[in-house]
Structures are given as structure tokens and as C-alpha cells.
Amino acid sequence: MKTRYFKDVSILDAKVRKQQSYGWASLLDGIALLKKGTRHLIGDGQNIRIGLDNIVDSHPPRPLNTEETYKEMTINNLFERKGSYYSWDDSKISQFVDQSDHGFIHRIYLAKSKKPDKIIWNYNTTGEYTVRSGYWLLTHDPSTNIPAINPPHGSIDLKTRIWNLPIMPKLKHFLWRALSQALATTERLTTRGMRIDPSCPRCHRENESINHALFTCPFATMVWRLSDSSLIHNQLMSNDFEENISNILNFVQDTTMSDFHKLLPVWLIWRIWKARNNVVFNKFRESPSKTVLSAKAETHDWLNATQSHKKTPSPTRQIAENNIEWRNPPATYVKCNFDAGFDVQKLEATGGWIIRNHYGTPISWGSMKLAHTSNPLEAETKALLAALQQTWIRGYTQVFMEGDCQTLINLINGTSFHSSLANHLEDISFWANKFASIQFGFIRRKGNKLAHVLAKYGCTYSTFYSGSGSLPIWLDRYFCNDPN
Template sequence: MADRNGWHFTNNGKFTVKSGYQVERTYPDRDRLPLFIGPTVDVIKAFCWKIRCPPKIKHFLWQFVSGSVAVKKNLQARGMQGDISCARCGADEESINHVFFECPPAIQLMKDQKMGAETQDTIPQSITGRWCFTDGSWKEEDMFSGQGWFSTLPGFEGLMGATNICTPKEKGGLGFRDFKNFNLALLAKQLWRLVQYPNSLLARELKGRYYRLSDPIEVSKASKPSYVWRSLMAAQTLLKKGIRKSIGTGDTTLVWADPWIPSTPARPAIPRRPSFNPALRVADLLDPISKDWQHERLRELVIPSDIPLIRSLRPTRSTRPPSYCWNLTKSGVYSVKSGYQLAMDSLDDPEPDKVLKPSITALQAKVWTLKTTKKIKHFIWQALSNCIPVCNALSDRHCGTDRCCPRCGSDEETINHLLFECPPSVQAWALADIPYSPGSFPSSSIYSNLDHVLWRASDRGIPETILAAVPWVLWYIWKARNDKTFNGKEITPLETTQLARAEAESWRLAQIIDEPAEEIDGDTRHAMATPPPRTGPVCYTDASWHKDDTYFGGGMVLLTEDGTTTFGSFASNRVLTPLHAEFQTLLWAMKSSLQLDHSSMTFETDCLQLVNLIEEDDEDKWPSLLAEFDEFHLIRSMFTFCSISFISRSLNIRADLLAKGARTRGFTFSHVNSQLPSWMAQSANLREFF
């Protein structure tokens, strides 16, 4: 083979326009190209712009390497007069290298950050600031975690200790949004739309580029993806955690591979035996004619705990393209709220602590349920979290040296001392009619004291009218302390208590919503409890569902024009949500009406949501109810007239009792008769309700 020349500036030896342009720009004298032995300043400068950090820090690093940082030595070289000694340590000359690597505070900071020989490849945090280079992005660290330079000082515990302000309020946090997880939840919404609307313009464009033979849920890596696609793929893991594949007719769903079992999270079925057919489909578990589950085959192939979950699913009768449901909403549609909640829950450590410790999480969570203003709730939460700036805490944070109480002169002003042990505070609690309990209140623990006055005191017979003012007493004790500290004004305990009671009463009155009260006589009340007259037969339906029961129940009361009353009840395998139970009860009542030769019927239910979704008739908003919609459209086509309307629960008592009784019987059955069931004999007087 003849000798061939290779291009020196690419890895494969082939010439590229990009490398040629760089050589032309960087080395105009091409006859004397330098021989690189080590990294030059130009290489380091170029590397500065590739570091994953904010642009201002990239620019600062570039200035650092270029020697253009405005230290005193550089300022003097540019004609500015003045002292060039170091402002921090007093060294003779303040150069760039001295400021960042030779000055004693800089040396101590690098030691504290453990920047030894093993971490020479990391970027000094003294230069780059407090930024996290994770997941291909950067974010500023939480200022409340106390991880700044002052965290190395002895005795410093952080502004908010170990508390995460993004923890939900029901878990004892402040409930701030975590920007990263919230952004992932928003991106997952866009990815969900690609799944639900595959024929949209954007979905077709991305499909032709990234997932021609797959779908956005299953696609993995792509060649040279765009920024938009990389952003969508960042949310793919989150979407997979909460998504469930709809079984449809079962022809495209693999039993042992696809996540179709409605557990949390969704997963494939678990085989009963170690050997199984990996190509088994859900359609193979269905009766080919009735499309019901083959119970014997389920017991033969699947573990017993999965069988009730499988029976809660209904296959569709019409062929549909493969689709997904969101497992965390009853409609099956993804929501940003549920996605964000799933992302936050995934941050929790699934493994329990090996050492059980006393926790104040329950107390912090209860704070947000108090009947008071938001600022007082936040103040009490701060007291439980040790975040109130009393003298002792400020001294620990090097914000002062005096630890004495400004009101009584005690040696240390702690939060517990301020609110419960200081003599003015003790008098205020006595005037607020909170009794003194030796050994329990007041105690040396701030947690025990707050738990007593806010929650435990009611168990000891203290009236609610007295306890309602407790949050305001805590707040105005703090206000009185600040008036003494900053304004030199002395607020007596009596004034504190009176002001707290007045504010509590004002707030209580402000929460009362005035509604016009009209006098209703007996005839009007009887008319309100009586259903409007009907021109044709009417069927009242209701369902009874409980998450811990194996079965759900349904009931119906059918009234004809000639006064005949027909009662019906049935029980079936547990379904996913109460809405599924209401819908299936309506379908059962419609089929029962047809069997009784009623082709014109008005159905009434006390489930307003069911009435609304049937009126909208938008299946895209309810992917978890596709099978029910298919059967509803089929059965409704058999009626000459069929309407569904809402009725109040007070007018649907008999159907409700029938449904509850059917659920408690503990087995599947269906009963339709003109006689009231024997197990409803105790409620026979309700026959005259209508």
C-alpha cells in the first residue's frame, strides 16, 4: 500500500474544516508549530470555559489564569498609587498567587476543605464558590444548611441545623419547592404528552429522530441528542416510577415483562413457579369469548397476592393502540403535583435507621394544623427547630458575646427560657389560665413544654376557649422580649396576656363566613327531602368501596310509573378506586334494567364526578376508565332513552344501604328482586322514604 499522509490535529488522522480553522487561527506561522510538552496557559484558559459552573465564575477563572484579577500588585502595575501589602495577613505584597494559595486564611480554608494531594484535580471551592457540579448541572447550595466558610468555626451548628426546608409540611418541614425535582416533574409532563398524543406534530418529529421503533418510555440513548431531548430524558426515570401500562385487550402486554400490575410502583406479575413462558401475554389469561379472567389459570401461574390486583383490572373490548396510565391519580392522567410528590418521596431513605432516636417531626407537622395565623405557625416551627435568634444562639453563631437574658438577667437566654422559664413568661402563662403542673409544665425541654400547651393540655380538662389563645401568648412573649431589647420598652405580663386574647378573638371572628340564614318551615323542609316527580322509570344507584376490603358492593332501587319497586345489590372483586366502583355499579344497573325490559330509564347517582365525566365523554382525560367507557357506550346504545343525573346523598339512602350490605357479605353475588333482602330487614322502614 502506498504511503499516505495523516492530519496531525485529529485523532483519526483525517482533515476536518474545524481543525483546519483552529490551526489557521492559532498558529499563523505554520512553519514553526510549537512542540507541546505540557499544558500551556492557552490550554488552561480554554479549559476554564468548559467547567460546569455559572458564567460569572468561568469568567473569574479565566481572569485568574490570565493574571488580570484586581489585586493590589496588579493595580499598582497599572498606575494606581497605594499600599500593596495584603489586606488580610499584612504580607509585603498582595499578588494573585498570594491571595488564593499563600495567605494564611486561604491555606486554612483549603485544609478545612481537605484539599490535599488526592484532590488536586478538583476545583478549589474557595475560588468557585459554593456550587454543586452534579447531574451535568449546577445549583447554588442551600444557604440554610450552614455550609459556608463560617461553618468551620467552633460551636457553629448552622442556621437551620439539619432541617431540610424543602420537606413537606406534613413531614415537619417548611414545604418549600425543590427546584430540581419540580423541574423534573414539569419535564415529565411534556414526556407524558408525547406518550398520550403520539400523532401530534412534536411527537412525530421526535419519533422520527429518536425512537422510530420504540416509544419515549423505553428508548435509551440517542446519537447526538438535542438539548430538548436530553432534558426530556432526564425525566424518564421519574415517569417510569409512576407509570403503568394499560392492558387494553391484552394482546400487546407481556405478563412477566411489562409493568401492568396496579401496585405502587407498577410492576410485572410475579410467577408462581421458577419456570415460565417469557412470551406469555395478558390475553392468554382471559376467556376468549367473555373476556373475563380465567381464575384457574391465574391460580396456576401467578402468586396469590397478585390475583386480587389482576382481578381489579378490566380489559377493553375494542382494539386500541398500546397506552399507559399514571398510577398515582384516579383518572390515570399524569399531574405535576403527583410527579413532584413522587420525586420528593424517592429522596427519602428506604432503609430505617438502625438506631432509633427521639424525633420532633410529629410536633413540627402538627404546628401547621394550628388554628392561628401563618406567621405564628412559622414562629412556633422555628422554636421547635431551634431557629429563634435568642442571645445564646446568636453567641454560638459568633454574632455576639452576651448570652444573658435581656428581661431577667439570667446567665443564658435559650428558647425554652425565653418562652417558659423567664419570670415574665411564667407570670404570663399563669394569667393565661394555663395551670402549673409540677414535673411536666414548665420543664427544661422546649419540646415537652410546647407539646403540653398546644396539644396535651386539652386532655387535662382545660377549655378550648383558653387553649385557643396559646399560640398568640407565645407570639406576644417574643414581641415583649424584642420591645425590651431594641426599644427599651417594658411590657407587663398582664398586657401580654390581654393582647394575646384580644388578637385570638379577633382572628376567630374573622374566620366566620357570614351566610344569610333563612327560616325554613316544616313543609319546605319536607319538600327539600322529596325527589322531584318523574315522568318515567327511575333507577337510583350507589357503590360502597374500601381500600382494605377484597370486594366492593353496589346497590340500586328501581321505581316504575305504576309504583313497583325493585331492589338490587351485587358484590364483585375490589377495583382500583371508588370512582371505578361507582362506574361499574352504574353499568350493572344498566344491564339489570335491560334484563327487566326497561329500555327507557333515568339513572341517578350521588357521585357528581361520575355524572360530570360521562357528560364530558372525553376518554383522553380518563385513561384508567377506558374499559368502562367502552362497555358504557355499548350498553347505552341498547336503550331508546337513557340519562344520568346527580342526586343528593340524603335522597339515595336505600341504594347506599344496599351497597354497604353487599360489600360486607364477603363474596361475589348479584341479586335483583322486588322484595327487600333479608339482611336489610333492620332498615325496612326506609321503604317509605320516597
């Protein structure tokens, strides 16, 4: 296929061909969506064209604005070599890139290690395409006019409350379908063009609406009465389905009732529907008492399973509790705590760090202004990078790095991925490999107080602040009051 349709170009640049197959024509539709939602992550810059490939992290991503003459130019022509590293060359940016995009390009972080360029999906933090994110782009693309889609039937408030119920996921979905009028009762099927008898297949007294099948059919009424539920004692079932569901949801929130009695109505609805399907598909009529017994048994089973799970102590919580207090590193290690401060209005960040030995004595600390930062997570990432560099400069080879951003620690330890921080993570890996031994750990803010104070106040009057030996008076006050 490549030889025939896109021999000398990327598949994202493939075009309509003469005498193309139906399969290729359908692929082109999907490729158009992929091209619109992908963004190029700059590595060595040798394969990214300035005016043709999506670089700017906007919605949707787009190329840089440049003159027609320069559109094919690769972006590495905008780099300036500084020693073994690269940075943006302001003079070349002014020459080849439209002034409106200068801010965008300066906000793109260049990794020190020049790996090949990557193509990522811009609508997922992992950088990978998903059907859900692709559908979102199709329905939220500002460049296309898509007619408004009517939402499904049913109260949004009731549906939201359903998703928060402490019940099985399949029952939540069932109740959502019922509110959306998506249950296949005979009355609903006739609205879809099926020529069938709309009357109730069980009682034949009236049309089988969803409310009739679950609440007002003689069989359903008998089930509700036999259940001896307090819901029935308080009021009769309404002819309005949403009113009945609202009453059940209010009943579930009643704190004076036991969990069993609160949840039983949900399982009664489920078993009534199952009994109805037995009549329609298997010609088997279950007795109302059997339906009630089945509903009660399933409610008991669910509560037994979930309550026993709640009683089991959570290892995750135990680990989290251990991360509250600062702990000394082993004798041959130092521990560097880091944190970031982020100004939402100015999009500026500062990083703070403090290095302590195995006795807990501060031996070095500092703070610095960081470059333009888009969000708090990027600020934390840049603060870690600065702390790593300062620790390595001081000659330490065995280090514990500790911060209060769990998301960042997960990214560093490889348990998750964030495409927008890929270049930052490359540099963190580059510096981490310089140490003989290094570990990254999470600690709560309470145990990271000194690094937080340095990030917040360390660079009040300068762009860089550093110290060693005896703590200054303003910082010593926080150190003495620190229970850790």
C-alpha cells in the same frame, strides 16, 4: 431533544447517549423514577408490551412475567373478541404469561369502549405525578436500601396535638418549628457552624435557646406576667421547653376557661418571637405591654372571624340533610337505587338494584354476583354498572340513578377522578349515553335501604336474581317497614 436522544422510542425508554449534555443526564435520573412509578392503563392494548411495560398494580408497578421471546408482544394479543367486546383469552394467557401472574391479569378490568392506552402515575388517585408522591416512592422503594432518616427533634405526641389546635395555620407551623428546634435563635445558629455570639441579643445574660427566647428571658417573663394569664397563676415557666409547650396545650383543652383565655398563650408566644425579631433585625425594642396588647387583639380578631363563620348555616349540611329520605322522581322518570355488598375476606362483591316509578311503586328489582373485586369502591362501581345495564334492558329512557357512595357519585359527575377505576368509568359513560336523559345522585343509607338489602341477601343461593310486579314476601317486609 427528542430527535437527538429518543427519536424512535418513548421517553420512558430513553437511555444514556454518547456525548450527552448535563441537562439530559439529570433528566435521566428523573425519568428512572417516573418509569418505576408509572403504570399502563389498558385501553386498546396496541402500545403496551407484555414483558417491558408496567401493568401489574403492585408496589412498585411491574410488567407481567413472561419468557424473553414474548416480552415485546403487545397485550392486545391476549384479548378474545366476543361480539363487539373484548375479554381475556385464557388459552393465550396460559401460553404467553407466567402462571404466577394469571390472577393479576384476570383482575384487570377491560373497558367495552377501546380507547388508546394511557400511562398513569400509580401513587396518586388522580393518576398525575406530584412531588409528594414521588418523594414517597423514593423513600419507600423496597428495591433500594436507603439509610434510616433521623426524625426531627421534638415529641411526636405534642406535634400531633399542635396540628389539631383551633388556631391559624402559620401559628401551628411556628409551634412545630419551635418543637423541632428549627427557630433561628443564636444558640441554634451556632450548632449550624455560624461563628456568632450565642448570648441573647436582648438581655445578654445567657445563651439564647428557644426556651429562653420564648419563656425565660426577662422580656418574655414580663410579657407573661402582664398578660394576666391563668397559665402563669398556676405555675412558673420551666427550663424544659417541651414541658412548657405541654402545659400550654393542656391549658387550651381546659373546658372551664373561655376560648379567649385558652388561646391567648399561643398568640403571646407568637408576639414574643415577633418582638425578638424586631430587636435583631430592626434594632427596635417593643415594650412588654405593647406585645401583650398585640397578642390580645390578634386573639380577639381570630375568635371573631372563626365564631362568626361557625354561626353561618352551612349549605353543604342543608343539602346533606335533604339526601336522607327517598324522594319520588318526576312523572316521566323512573328512579333506580343501587348498592353493593363486599366480602373483605374473599374479595367478592354483589350488586343490588330496585327501580321505582314516580308513585314510589317498585316495578323491577334484582341482584347479581360481581366479578373479583379489590375494594368497596370498585364494588360500588360495578354495582352501578350492573344497575345501568338492567335499567336499559327494561326499556327505560329517562332515569335517576341513586346510590349511597358519595365518592362514586363525585367520580361519575366529574368532580373527582380515580385512576384505578378509569376503565369502569369509561363503561359507565358508555351505558349512560344510551339513555335519553340520566342523572346520578347521592342518598344516605337510610334512604337506600331496599337496594342495600337486595345487595346483601338477593343472591344468597344463586349468581343472579331478578323480579318484577309484586314484591316477594321477604323483600315486601323491608318495603313496608321503610319510613320513606
